[in-house]
Amino acid sequence: MDLIADCQFTPSPFYDERPDNEQVSLLVIHNISLPAGQYGTGDIKRLFTGTIDCNAHPSYHDLAGIKVSAHCVVYRTGEVEQFVPLTKRAWHAGLSVFQGRSRCNDYAIGIEMEGCDTEPFTDAQYQSLIGVTQKIIDSFPLITAGRIIGHSDIAFGRKTDPGEFFDWCRYRKALSFGSKK
Template sequence: MLKYDNATFVPSPHCDARPDDAQVSLLVVHNISLPPSQFGTSGIRDLFMGQLNINEHPFYREIAGLRVSAHCVIYRTGEIEQFVPFNQRAWHAGLSTYQGKSRCNDFSIGIELEGTDTLPFTDEQYTALTKLTHFIVKHYPHISLGRIVGHNDIAPGRKTDPGVAFDWARYRKTLINLL
């Protein structure tokens, strides 16, 4: 069970084994906030744990029953929670395709940033994401810089995250310097 030492592990029930022939070779960056555009709530954790209280916010009724997760969430403070060990399949990508290969959950790692498409992410999030990516790439050498994408890249027209506020140039430059 591969976990990141700098994360708090909160095991989600929304995961399963990867196919036997799956080779982890893609990192997918997402954003999420629950309720939408609100930060510092328990909404993300509750969703990934299957414990979302639909009476806490009207939006929660719209997503009631969703069974989703990500490998890790990086909060605005830079704190990281890991919900699924990297060697298991998290349910983050949904209907998705990358370079002609569908079912991206089978061969990808999903990292959520607490945020929205349009609000800037924090310095702490970029620092944490860079360090976490470095750890992942060391353990999964088939994930190259060219195989780090946004959710929008694998589900175009359906997803827009991590959004226009995510600074890809900053992230890649810092990551290159670290690698």
């Protein structure tokens, strides 16, 4: 599966091919808001498509020249927008290590939740995230319960997302593994 059904697809230029013979085996949950703590600005989309105005907000000056993407974003409304086909390598994890293996972008799918570390996510976001995740794990059988993690788990000390308000129990309880449809 490249594209998630029922999701808007907006192509990002910030992706490339996964290494030869690499299989998707990890799902990484992130959070993002631009500016920090503000929602619905459209700037996440602009960041992931390389069209963000770095003069639009003082905190954006550090974004100049940044090339970053995720496979998809789950907005506060529950809308899901996909930016990179799932079989391609999105640029979301940065310097990262999972179970002693580096370069997580090579084998991971990245999902951004519109939000921040200090606020709960919405019910609509959880519903959409659970639906998208179920489609992903049904299509990529190497993604097991233990291979769905937060950005903080692979970039320890460097990243904190999805943050303490992300309800891992609620999320994981709703998923079904081994239910090929």
